[in-house]
């Protein structure tokens with residue numbers, strides 16, 4: 001999110017302070033969080049401009065539109081956006097219903113982007129390739145803060161998938177096999193049916209995307225018996241992958257764990273765990289996957305297709321010329337890392353946070369939404385909505401409102417089943433007031449039930 005001017009306007013540097021106060025806030029990415037930022041800016045009477053790389057809003061969600069979400073509408077609509085929409089003839093979806101990705105875009109994001117207060121300021125097919133202070137590289141300090149921008153970088157991570165290899169590097173072997181690897185969630189029972197039918201398919205990864213893929217492949221196998229499914233995961237403990245199941249505060253999320261457990265127990269999927277992929281070797285038209293299990297070399301032969309659901313990572317290249325601090329391991333916003341680090345938090349439930357935690361060394365620049373979590377997989381839209389509400393409050397000088405982070409996220413329920421070992425948070429995460437660094441794994445806050 002940055003205070004910017006259209007690129008062809010060049011008059012800013014003569015009178016920077018004056019210009020700056022008249023510039024719109026720039027938002028990169030018209031996903032749910034970028035559009036929510038716009039709604040909050042409208043509600044505060046602030047101007048904005050949105051750059052969206054895709055040819056429509058919600059472009060990342062469109063890539064998996066046939067998948068049903070796990071959180072109901074209640075959690076998926078930003079409050080300021082809802083108010084703007086309710087002032088029109090928009091019919092709000094039922095709170096308890098759970099949309100598909102397509103429904104999320106069609107019934108919420110598109111109507112929001114079509115509002116007369118939003119639509120003229122959304123620039124589609126406009127990929128941001130770099131951000132800098134006007135005329136200054138990031139080395140120069142003098143006069144920096146007077147030069148224009150306030151940016152919300154809400155560009156997500158979905159279009160930047162992690163590689164299959166456990167060391168996190170895209171090797172030439174993987175690059176050469178791109179036409180046999182799908183890094184998203186394929187439409188196994190729809191447009192991609194032929195691609196996977198009767199094939200030996202390896203699914204890599206242990207998150208909800210992998211579970212969605214596996215459940216669809218298991219359905220395909222019922223009608224196409226020759227379809228073989230192999231699942232490679234690095235985690236040793238399958239219970240950890242199944243999640244909170246009946247204990248999950250979002251029943252649809254819990255159901256994913258329950259369903260995949262049944263599929264695994266039925267023997268429909270061959271599970272390779274803890275499998276660490278080292279290289280891929282093309283062999284007689286098939287793929288050989290070489291890796292280790294518990295340090296011993298192991299080879300999977302005759303693989304036809306691979307689905308890589310190993311998560312995604314933020315594209316930090318666009319923020320190279322601004323002063324940002326990201327966590328060295330997660331690549332999340334630095335201050336968020338202790339709150340979301342999966343090495344520390346076993347629960348998956350993440351405490352809400354606001355402008356204070358999201359602040360960057362570069363004044364008026366914020367990374368929000370899925371991108372703010374870097375490689376951590378636990379981001380929920382509701383968290384992003386609260387992030388942008390808090391930032392916009394700070395932007396208009398209402399620091400009390402900016403500091404007051406109010407958000408109740410449904411618990412994941414995994415703490416109760418003895419998974420992991422990092423923390424002991426089990427309750428729903430409800431925070432009424434927060435200060436930035438008082439809650440971390442090492443220094444628990446008294447103000448919420450996650451860290452306390």
Ligand SMILES: Cc1cc2nc3c(=O)[nH]c(=O)nc-3n(C[C@H](O)[C@H](O)[C@H](O)COP(=O)(O)OP(=O)(O)OC[C@H]3O[C@@H](n4cnc5c(N)ncnc54)[C@H](O)[C@@H]3O)c2cc1C
Pocket residue numbers: 028029030031032033034051052053054057058059060061064067068069070071072126127128129154155156157158159185208209212318368369370371379380381382384
């Ligand atoms: C299968 C699946 C199910 C999910 N279910 C849920 C759920 O039940 N509940 C929930 O809360 N969350 C769920 N999520 C997560 C949720 O979809 C994401 O958290 C959410 O989309 C993040 O919103 P965002 O606006 O931060 O980023 P995104 O939705 O990723 O949007 C980013 C936007 O930025 C654009 N962009 C990227 N780079 C640039 C650039 N350089 N310049 C300009 N534009 C750019 C992209 O095209 C995209 O439109 C699910 C995700 C998946 C994959």
